[in-house]
Amino acid sequence: GEDVEQSLFLSVREGDSSVINCTYTDSSSTYLYWYKQEPGAGLQLLTYIFSNMDMKQDQRLTVLLNKKDKHLSLRIADTQTGDSAIYFCAEKSPDSNYQLIWGAGTKLIIKP
Amino acid sequence: DVKVTQSSRYLVKRTGEKVFLECVQDMDHENMFWYRQDPGLGLRLIYFSYDVKMKEKGDIPEGYSVSREKKERFSLILESASTNQTSMYLCASSLYGVEQYFGPGTRLTVT
Numbered sequence: 001g002e003d004v005e006q007s008l009f010l011s012v013r014e015g016d017s018s019v020i021n022c023t024y025t026d027s028s029s030t031y032l033y034w035y036k037q038e039p040g041a042g043l044q045l046l047t048y049i050f051s052n053m054d055m056k057q058d059q060r061l062t063v064l065l066n067k068k069d070k071h072l073s074l075r076i077a078d079t080q081t082g083d084s085a086i087y088f089c090a091e092k093s094p095d096s097n098y099q100l101i102w103g104a105g106t107k108l109i110i111k112p
Numbered sequence: 113d114v115k116v117t118q119s120s121r122y123l124v125k126r127t128g129e130k131v132f133l134e135c136v137q138d139m140d141h142e143n144m145f146w147y148r149q150d151p152g153l154g155l156r157l158i159y160f161s162y163d164v165k166m167k168e169k170g171d172i173p174e175g176y177s178v179s180r181e182k183k184e185r186f187s188l189i190l191e192s193a194s195t196n197q198t199s200m201y202l203c204a205s206s207l208y209g210v211e212q213y214f215g216p217g218t219r220l221t222v223t
Contacts, residue, residue, distance in 0.1 A: 008152060033211075042116070042202055042214035043155075088154065098143050098162055099170075100212065104154035 004103040006089050011109040018076040020106045022089030027070060031092040033100065034063065034074045038085045046074070046087070076108075084110050115139070116215035118203050124221045131190040133218050135203030142207060144186035146170075146178060149200040149217070161186055193222045 006022045024032065030051050035043040049056045049063045049072075056063045062075040076083055089103040119134035137144065143162050147155040147170075157170030159178040167178050175197060179187045186205075190197055200219050204212040 035214075040216075042216045043204075043212075044214070045211050048211070098145075098160055098206070099157060102155040104152055 004089055004091055004101050006087075006103040006106045008104060009107050009109065011111060012079050013111045014079060014081060016079055018074075018079045018083065018108055020074045020076075020087050020089075020108065022072040022074075022103055024070050024072065024089070024091045024101070026091060026094050026101075027067070028094045030094075032063075032065065032072050033088075033090040033092075034061075034072075035088040035090060036085045037088065037105070043088060079108075079110055081110050081112075084108060116203060116205055116213050118201075118215040118218050120218050121216060122219050122221075124223065125190075125193050126223055127194060129193050129222075131193050131220065131222075133188040133190075133201055133203075133220070135186045135188070135205075135215055136184050137186075137205040137213070138184065139205065139207070139213070140183065141205035141213075142183075143205060144180065145204040145206075145212065146176075146186065146188045147202045147204065148172070149202055155202065158188065193220075195222050198222045 004024045012018045033048040034046045036046045037043045060077045064073045086105040086107050088105045090100040093099040116137045125131050145160040146158045156172050158176050161167045161180040177189045200217050202217045203215040206212045
């Protein structure tokens with residue numbers, strides 16, 4: 001079956017690194033995504049990774065993909081209060097050109 | 113920049129009312145989507161459309177219908193609103209089905 005799982009909450013101290021984890025079930029997924037939703041706003045694409053890559057880095061963000069374990073992670077270095085948001089993991093559905101399969105979202109809480 | 117707008121940020125309706133949620137995108141995208149977002153459940157796809165007048169059911173279409181008469185506009189219709197349809201509704205669009213661009217959401221309360 002198709003399912004994307006993530007923890008509902010993560011709490012980190014300001015300045016530390018945050019690591020948000022996600023597991024997916026379909027090994028044929030071609031694209032995996034991280035979206036960010038700030039309070040009261042819609043979702044915004046943060047980054048995505050192709051399934052033939054192991055890692056992608058973009059400034060403070062690092063995405064790691066472990067295809068063997070079907071595990072995706074998002075690391076945010078030097079976490080700031082502006083990083084407080086809900087982070088959604090999603091994979092492109094193998095059965096559709098249009099649909100994404102979404103995780104439930106991880107709420108990142110920043111402690112001062 | 114892609115812009116996806118939704119007609120209302122907040123809406124309060126009574127049980128049994130017909131409700132229209134409108135979404136407009138300005139980037140000539142082929143695909144448009146309606147999701148509902150509930151705490152702990154993430155995003156669930158209600159309907160999507162891959163062309164004008166074309167629509168497909170998502171995971172939870174019951175109680176909803178959609179209309180896409182023009183490429184830029186995708187409407188979600190609640191024929192007879194019920195309290196279990198109280199939720200955040202998110203519209204999105206995409207060109208090639210890879211990256212989806214989202215509107216700010218409409219928080220609907222049905223009393």
